Amino acid sequence: MYIDAGTGSMMLQILAAGFFTTLLFFKNICAHFKRKPGSRKE
Amino acid sequence: MENISASFRDPAGYVFEKDGGLYRQILPYGKSAFEQFLQSGLAEKLMSAGKLAAFRLEAENERGPVLRLSRIPYITYPYEWSFSQLRDAALLTLDVTREALSCGMILKDASAFNVAFHHCRPLFLDHTSFEVYEEGMPWRAYRQFTMHFLAPLLLMKKVDLRCLGLLREDIGGIPLDLASRLLPWHTWLQPNPLLHIHLHALMEQKYSSDKKTQTPKRLPKKRLLALLEVMADWLDAMKPPRQSTEWAKYYSDNSYSDESFTFKQQAVNEFCTKNRVRSCIDLGANCGIFTKIAAEYADTVIAADYDACAVEALYQLGKNEQADIQPVLLDLNNPSPDIGVLNVERDSFFKRTHADRVLGLALVHHLRVTGNWSISQIATLFDKLAPQALIEFVPLDDVQTQRLTRGREEIYQDWTLDNFRAAFMEKFKYCEAKPIPQSGRVLLVFSK
Structure with missing residues (x-):
């Protein structure tokens, strides 16, 4: 099926993706420091 | 031969019934994407994981390949599902999109009607929903995913379970401006509802009155994957709302x-x-x-x-x-x-x-x-x-x-x-x- 993606929606997606990439980056840093020293990364 | 009326919108193929069997005709428009779908190993990967409705190549005619589809005994529609069913169908759609990206493809639509349930497990039905991914292209189905899944789930969670009925009113999904207006004010303070619904609705409104054609900007694959991952984590953690009713007990x-x-x-x-x-x-x-x-x-x-x-x-x-x-x-x-x-x-x-x-x-x-x-x-x-x-x-x-x-x-x-x-x-x-x-x-x- 083909759908109308919507310009506004595309713009928002780019904005949201940028925001969540930054969020994930900091989340991963926090997870790294929370990990006990010597424990293995899953 | 009888065409299944639900598949008429798709220029890439249609579903029909013949002698009790269920088939999908791939049309010239969708042939190259379908070949990529097979050659990339994506079809096999999804089928063996039980995420995609099984099919086999039955024949090839002048228009393209004909697939024999396995029949799901009973089809229910999204407006007949429970909260968890809609959530699981959303998670499957995101999962299929991520799998597709790993094979150089992407979902071109994200309709909740593309999912059926068999043994209480969601199953992706549409074999012609895949297109070749070009580096930097945004996910064209994002808006539909929001209207078919995120908006009804949020309305059920934050307003009332009966809001699911809105999907029956509008087969194309719940309009984002309506979802934004119905959601309580405190959802403006939560990052996911704020971005996916409220700001999304505002952006749609802004660009709908814009007479200039905007060239979509690039979205690197890494960022697209981050967006999909965050949405999946959010949905995975979303529990059905606690609403006590006389019938459940x-x-x-x-x-x-x-x-x-x-x-x-x-x-x-x-x-x-x-x-x-x-x-x-x-x-x-x-x-x-x-x-x-x-x-x-x-x-x-x-x-x-x-x-x-x-x-x-x-x-x-x-x-x-x-x-x-x-x-x-x-x-x-x-x-x-x-x-x-x-x-x-x-x-x-x-x-x-x-x-x-x-x-x-x-x-x-x-x-x-x-x-x-x-x-x-x-x-x-x-x-x-x-x-x-x-x-x-x-x-x-x-x-x-x-x-x-x-x-x-x-x-x-x-x-x-x-x-x-x-x-x-x-x-x-x-x-x-x-x-x-x-x-x-x-x-x-x-x-x-």
């Missing part, structure tokens, strides 16, 4: 004595063990005590209830029992009608539903008293659904019926066992009555 808070309840269970067991059947319908299934019995002797049980919490319980039951229970959110006073283009895109409940047997336990007095159905209409309902029926007749002097009539008994003077039986005998051939001990209720077995 009907059998733990009822007027049955232990003896009468055991008798009822035995009678259902006896009715179901007569022979193993392909399908059984349990109307007014509540939390599924009798659905569970029916599922032991039927390949598929369609368990319908009008209470969203009961449908949620039925879905969890099917998952735990690993039985093919198909929960259906259904108000018999207003069942799912034919909807969509020319009213043929999505079939009504009655067009889709026919089984080998039907259960109607503690149900018919609600139809007569609350819904003001005539006895003859009740008989027609069961006649339409199956050739064998087990029905619990609840008389006028029963405490539950009294609760419903509230002193208006004179209107329902026709509600007698004799009248009930007589109306059913116009549709069915045989009748067996089993009075429930310590109760005025009677179990009636009708067959043709």
Whole structure:
């Protein structure tokens, strides 16, 4: 099926993706420091 | 050969039925994407993981390949699902998109109608929903995903479970401006609803009045994957809202004595063990005590209830029992009608539903008293659904019926066992009555 993606929606997606990439980056840093020293990364 | 009306929108292919088999014709427009879908190994990967409806290449004609599809015994629509079903269907869609990206493809649409349930597991149905991914392209289906999944889930979670009905009103999904207006103010303070719904609605509004054509900007794959991952984590953590309803606890808070309840269970067991059947319908299934019995002797049980919490319980039951229970959110006073283009895109409940047997336990007095159905209409309902029926007749002097009539008994003077039986005998051939001990209720077995 083909759908109308919507310009506004595309713009928002780019904005949201940028925001969540930054969020994930900091989340991963926090997870790294929370990990006990010597424990293995899953 | 008969084309399936639900697949008419797709220029890449369509589904048709021939000699009892279900097929998909791939059209020239979708041929190269479909070849990539096969060659990249994505089709095999998704099928072996049980995420994609199985198919095999049947033939190739002048227009393109023809696939033979495995048939899902019963199809329910998103507006008939529980909260968890819609959430699991959303998670599957995101999962399929991520798998597709790993194989150089992407989903070009994200309709909730592309997902069906089999053994209470979501299954992706549309083999022509995949297109080749070009580095930097945004996810074209994001808007549809938001309208079909995120908006209804948030409305069910933050406003009311009954908001799911909005999907029936608009087959294209819940409009984002409407979702934004209906959601409570505090969702503006939460990052996911703020971005996916509120700001999304504002951006749509802003660009819809813009007369210049905007060239979509690039979205690196890494960022797209981050967006998909965050949405999946958010949905995964989203639990069904706690909404207490009378029906979800009907059998733990009822007027049955232990003896009468055991008798009822035995009678259902006896009715179901007569022979193993392909399908059984349990109307007014509540939390599924009798659905569970029916599922032991039927390949598929369609368990319908009008209470969203009961449908949620039925879905969890099917998952735990690993039985093919198909929960259906259904108000018999207003069942799912034919909807969509020319009213043929999505079939009504009655067009889709026919089984080998039907259960109607503690149900018919609600139809007569609350819904003001005539006895003859009740008989027609069961006649339409199956050739064998087990029905619990609840008389006028029963405490539950009294609760419903509230002193208006004179209107329902026709509600007698004799009248009930007589109306059913116009549709069915045989009748067996089993009075429930310590109760005025009677179990009636009708067959043709």
